[in-house]
Amino acid sequence: MKNTIAICLAFFIIALTNNSFSQEKVSKEKINTLKKATLEEMKTAPSNAYNEYYKNVHSRVPKKIDRTPINKKQKVSPTKEDSKKNIQKAALEVPNDMIYPGEFDEVQAILMTWPYITRTVADNSYAEQLFDGQGFSYYSSSYVLEPVYSTPDVSNSETTRLFRKLADGIQKNTTVWINIWAWEDSTAIKQHMETYGTPLTNYRFFENPGNSFWYRDCGPVAFYFGEEDSIGFMDFEYYRGRPLDDLIGKNIGEQAGYPVFTNTIEYEGGNILVDGLGSLFTSSAVYELNQDNYGLYYLDPNDPYGWNYEIKTPLTKTQVVDSLVHLMNLSRCIILPKLLYDGGTGHIDLYTDMVDECTFVSTKHPDAMANLSDAIKVEQNMDSITSLYASAPFALKYYNTRIPLPAKDNGSWYSSQIEYNNQYTRSFSNHTFVNNAIMQPVFYNASSGDVQGNEEALEKMKQAYSGYEFVEIDVRDFDGYGGAIHCITKQIPAENPIRLYHYPIRWLNTLENNQTNIWLTTLAQNKSGIASVELFFRKKGEENWEQLNMAPYDGNIYEVLLPIDPSKERDTIEYYISATSNNGKTITKPFPAPKGFYTFIYGTQVEGNSDYIGLDRKEDITSLSLKDFYPLPAKDITTIEMTKAAKTNIPFKVINLKGQVLISGEINKGESLLQLNVSNLNSGSYWVIFGDNTNVTIKKIIVVK
Secondary structure (H helix, E strand, C coil): CHHHHHHHHHHHHHHHHHHHHHHCCCCHHHHHHHHHHHHHHHHCCCCCCCHHHHHHHCCCCCCCCCCCCCCCCCCCCHHHHHHHHHHHHHHHCCCCCCECCCCCCCEEEEEEECCEEEEECCCCCEEEEEECCEEEECCCCCCCCEEEEEEECCCCCHHHHHHHHHHHHHHCCCEEEEEECCCCHHHHHHHHHHHCCCCCCCEEEEECCCCCCCHHHHCCEEEEECCCCEEEEEEEECCCCCHHHHCHHHHHHHHHCCCEEEEEEECCHHHCEECCCCEEEEECHHHHHCCCCEEEEEECCCCCCCEEEEECCCCCHHHHHHHHHHHHCCCEEEEECCCCCCCCCCCHHHCEEEEECCEEEEEECCHHHCCCHHHHHHHHHHHHHHCCECCCCCCCECEEEEEECCCCCCCCCCCCHHHHHHHCCCCCCCCEEECCEEEEEECECCCCECHHHHHHHHHHHHHHCCCCEEEEEECHHHCCCCCCCHHHCEEEECCCCCEEEECCCCEEECCCCCCCEEEEEEEEECCCCEEEEEEEEEECCCCCCEEEECEEEECCEEEEEEECCCCCCCEEEEEEEEEEECCCCEEEECCCCCCCCEEEEEECCCCCCCCCCCCCCCCECCCCCECCCECCCECCEEEEEECCCCCCCEEEEEECCCCCEEEEEEECCCCCEEEEECCCCCCEEEEEEECECCCCEEEEEEECC
């Protein structure tokens, strides 16, 4: 009994102390004095002065706060309850025509923040900001709120070098949006960039207090909607340990003038990989985040600590998937098993990325690690992806190219997954597209690191990402954090987009497929309509490009026949596509064209594309000459004839306009006729795709009941 009274009395005293100290007005003048002194200190601070602080306060996953649950609220406060109702209402009213662009698409800006150092007002000790101007000492385990202040890190630390080079690389390719925690911080940051020879010239500041710098995870997930391709922001719920960062998506959207749709699904941007055509690739970590009942932290003056956390209803896996499909207007949601040794996030961006809408890159573990669980899981996950068909209108299998796992600085490998998890978590694919450039993490510099390993990996990536400028940023300061460049940046898509998507042809053996033309298609779309689509091509080694007009094929799909000479033993064609909208905008595919282009190799002796580094599988080549379906429109049965019997079994599938496969089968070897039963299909247009991957044939059918 005495112990119980003592404990209650102790918390009563803490509560009194907390309330009196937190409510004590800290003058702006005092804060400015403290910040000025810290800024002066930073000028002479050694490069590693804040390393321990960053690793403990700013790791990608916030530390778990295990506070005594005295007076823990079982229900959210009334104001929070009202907020929940508004959030739920907003989630139900999302636009029904949302399009989430790929990260490889054009952007108007890249959002990032600046690294901050937080200290207590009372004794100037290192601290962690939980709410604006309130946090707790880095050295304390009581987690009772007290006044804190935060200063942008303008020392010449490894961390600021990283952010400095990142901001400069972004602004040379688009506008860099930098969120700062207070307006006056802009002066120190601009002076810092000027001092080190990278002055800010193409930038915009936003002011919102924050917790850390992982803006991929907490930032807005942008989409297009409506006939004008308006931009909207989807605002998912972030880690509960960073309530200020949870508001970043909402605040940036409102300040930039874009509508924001806030929901209560816990989800981080590092676990979101979309192809721009309605497919989402993510990991099972999203299930686990939504299976507990712990919600966001919020200020609570009635709690002894000064803050509390919301209680929420856990979601089933089905509810999570249904929510993502609704909130992101998905045609499919691919959820893969998460990795266990990636720094704790389970995010997909730690081992894979998309080059374009049809091509992935993924981490290739060395033989010394190939039998470890995460290495096996990466291979299994990528095998699962490449067994899928890319989204409509292509519906052909994805490509994948493997990029080596970055080694230790001395070129050796990790002794265990635990060592990798706790001290490294390196990945070459954790980078950020910025129009013609890629902000690329590397793990070496002129004087240290595995130079040969980095250079070999970068050469392979430059083959996969044809024509992109690689801005190399040494991110070894992030070792053990669980993230790199991709994790601290967020794309803001361009206004007036042209969606230009294409499934490239890689190679063709003309001994088996004697033909004089290759059929190429592309999707081109803009709110004003498309004025023209052009194919530019040349033989490898030539300087000038030839040009062909791509004609409308069906809706937003355009087609062209690329001429080839099937008698050659081996020849290489380089090509790219350009589309111009009726309102005068032009976009190319690949984006950096003509500096970047697709490479197509054909001939009687060709069995693959050696110029496309890392192509992990051969295409199944099928030469078909098909007539049109009849009758058309069809009601129950429609028939198509081949001009000659099939030399081998020919797969086919029927897809709808969302890319969903509704019917699949094969034309058997020796057959020349296919009767297709469409009696179970609703009225509408469908595509029938014959063959697999390169040189397929597509025919349209219309069903009318």
